[in-house]
Amino acid sequence: MPYTDATLSLLAPDGTLVTNDRNEMYHQAISHLGEADFREFYRVMRVVRRFDIEAGNLQRQGQMALWVPSIGQEGAQVGSAFATRSQDHIFPAYREHAVGYIRGLDLINIIRMLRGVTHGGWNPKETNNFHLYTLVIGSHTLHATGYAMGIGFDGACSTGALEEDQAVLVYFGDGATSQGDTNEAMVFAQSYQTPQVFFLQNNHWAISVPVRVQSRTPLFERAAGFGLPSIQIDGNDVLMSYAATRLSMDAARSGQGPHFIEALTYRIGAHTTSDDPTKYRDEDELAFWQARDPIDRFRTYLTSLGVEQAFFDQVEVEAEDHASDIRARTMALESPPASEIFAHVFTDDHAGITAEAAWLEEYLASFEEGSS
């Protein structure tokens, strides 16, 4: 069993609430949320999952070289993202599509990246500080820590004003915890007491390498070893994900230093569309986690609150429409012009770039058919 005695949850896999001594403070943390918020959680999880499936199909149809599925991890991502405040900065790894959606990212931009149109795809200033994806595992954790250090040096945290004090939320996976950069990020964070939350989505696999190769002990205990207040949650419980992140982020922004959340979840799909999990995972494990799906259990919970079928049907329609729209816009995407190769290599002018860009333009124009 991946769950331990330390695992915290608010909503059991069967969709019923759990109450005990240890999770009372977390129930408190969601007490201000109402049914409208919960409907929104459900809607986002459903829309993003449907989007994810559509993107996978588009890859199989040759419209992208690669797709990175996030199926199964919606609970961890949606809960935590909704718990952040608008002034916060988010540093994702490369699978946090739902988080991006919630911060205002048009998901076509993730497709643009995987279709070979861009290596970036958006401006964090236009996505409520949802930063770009970083494909080198763990590298971004240091960037997040550095940013958080800057918040501290600027005095933009610890004033006691929750609506203004800034904090940084950084997402990464179980594989990343082995990288030196990630461990250095925690060293620096602790040293500078950064307003930062490390959110580990332990989806149990780093491509084909199971988490036990990365660590023999629960990963939240490693962070505790660095001195960070650290908890382990059922990451497929969207309410718990919200609560844990809310409390940790507010503590971090209020001067209590960096915190760590290990969200136990599962990568239902493959690492990417180039991967084949049937080669290394067994069916039982997959079935175990499919039974703990974050969306199913939340639907059950909402139904128990009296949310009507019409709502769920309407969400399905919306999800379908969104997916179709993504499909249409994907097919219409065009390659950037050749000049893009040189467009943003430097901020200031660079003689080598100027000369090479001019050469390429002239070279392409020398063809009888004209430049492409």
Added chain:
Amino acid sequence: MRELPLAKAINEGLRAAMLADSSVMLMGEDIAQLGGVFRVTEGLQEQFGPSRVVDTPLAEAGIVGTAIGLAMRGYKPVCEIQFDGFVYPAFDQIVTQLAKLTSRHEGTQAFPVVIRIPYGGHIGAIEHHQESPEAYFAHTAGLRVISPATPHDAYWMIQDAIASSDPVIFLEPKSRYWHKGQVDVEVPGLAMNQAEIARVGRDVTLIGHGAAVAMMQQAADIAEGEGISIEVINLRSLSPLDMDTVMESVRKTTRAVVVQESPGNASLGSEVAATLAEQAFYVMQAPVLRVSGFNAPFPPAGLESIYLPDTDRILDAVDRSMAY
């Protein structure tokens, strides 16, 4: 004789090396049960067991650093770095440690570590999955750097690399992984440090390695139709460079063009050009030209075919060389 794709040829070469020497072991991410993201190590853990084919934690510095320790213990580790763009976390262990350890130990110990790296573009990949970092390693004394272009090369060169007492960076052209070729499993190819005249010609020598060899051959086919006879050299060894073979060719043709996917600035091609300028000064009718990737970060896949040298860019350089 067997027809094998390049990935399978490396797989067979690894198998042969592991059968011949029980101190040979493989380490890397996803190489064991999955058999590697390109299936190059497929079936090897099954055959040789989990202590000889080892899945590592996700940490490139850790892979190379621990391989060094294993080599000190008497093993012959063959590390896999999953993609070219991910070798950089291991860069410190490679250049400050692995490259210098033989010298630091004043020859009292050898460090027979092989680092296999799939490299190069042409597969439409995302960032960090299409780079050509050979110059960083060729620039570093203490490392041998080799790159097979064909399945036959791959089958024998991986075994040569493992048998070498020195650290070897083994660059595998991933765009060629699934291309098949004849592999003579009885008779080895050229020595590890030798270049190959892949095609005989008269007018211009094209020089390159890895995936560029196939591209140069295609350019030569087109040029032949226009009455230009091109000689193609497959460098195979990037450090040391087999300048004897290159010089012999250039003395004959008097014109040279280097082709490489990597950016041209301070590249391996620059070294070939400078060396030829020095050694073949009186012979050459034109300066050595380089056809390289542009000096910009490798672009998104939609621009890959413009960024990377293609037959048109190669033949443009051939034209310019011939016009001198």
Added chain:
Amino acid sequence: MADFTFPLPDVGEGLTEAEIVSWHVKPGDPIAVNQVVCEIETAKSLVELPSPFSGVVKELLVAEGDTVQVGSPIISVTGEGADEPAAPDTGVTEAVSDTTASVSSEGDSGKVANLVGYGAGDDHATSRRRRYARATPAETPATVPSAPVSAPVAQAMPIIAKPPIRKLAKDLGVDLASVLPTGVAGEILREDVVRQAEQATVFKNIETPAWPENREDRIPVKGVRKAIANAMVKSMFSAPHVSVFVDVDATRTMDFVKRLKASPDFAGIKVSPLLVMVKAMIWAVQRNPTVNSTWTDEEILVHHYVNLGVAAATPRGLIVPNVKEAHTLSLRELAMALEKLTVTARDGKTTPEEMSGGTITITNLGSFGVDTGTPILNPGEVTIVALGTIKPKPWIVEGEVRSRMVTTVAASFDHRVVDGDVASRFVADVASVMEEPALLLD
């Protein structure tokens, strides 16, 4: 309603082919977007392929068990297409695949466009756009070929020449293969190229012209031509000419010239066998003074100074300027004076004063590629020496046949002043220096 085909995608970053394991649909089946059409096996894994189109399956283009290349069409569907707003219409039925982002998708009509990012197949590497015919960067060389008298150097010998010399040769229209190199390392030097080019310009009729249509051309006898004619007649038909010849092994002179060229003292100064022969003449004059005289019916004026004339071809004809007081000049000064004289003559700027007062003359037939000849005396002089080509010839050295650089030293004399013995000794002296330049150290 249109037909759409689905080309096999590269589903795993660099795959080139896949095997069709099983079809999940058959012709006539209705099909929706994303509905699984088949299962394929790649080098990496088993993959289900979802349909990009909705409509009705028209044809399965490949069979179960077939191995198919990436990019090959596998199924055709009659239908509405891919449910997207109007895509750029290329007029090709594979409309869906044409809207992909890859630059390389702009293929010829009828060819299936590459899908995004699929570069591992061999297709992409062929040149689809033949490069535009570009003007060569260097200007096309003048059509003057190299002088016909020079035989091309044998194919086996590599042409050794620095880039600036190669460029010079190209600019002057000289074929390097026909140039005799005189460099220390066997390389072709600037003056070798210039010499070759000069030969070409001296011979005005390189191409064989067609027979003129008029029966005759009438050239007036005047100017330089008249002067030359008068001088030749005066000389020829007043002085009884006798010519004497000797062949000599001039290898040591050629070596000496090479070493002079490499010497820092002679850097930038034109050095050639002519210089050595001129020095030899001056030395030989010292030993045979009467060859350096003027006949005046009453007296023979023996000059104890040497104003050495050099026959020079100019655009307007042959002139003989002379180096004044040549016997007082060092080898280096002599070299510089000869160079200056030649350049001045070629530029047509030689003054009458420079052309008068000569006491003895040398003519360089070798620059025309001619072995030897019977030169005509310059009026007022009694000796003229001819330098011919210096070229490899068989020679007996220590009893064996060897290849040596051999030349013929020729001289014509006025027999009123110079008898056969003096003539022979003079020519022998010149020749002996050509054979052994160290005699000049005397």
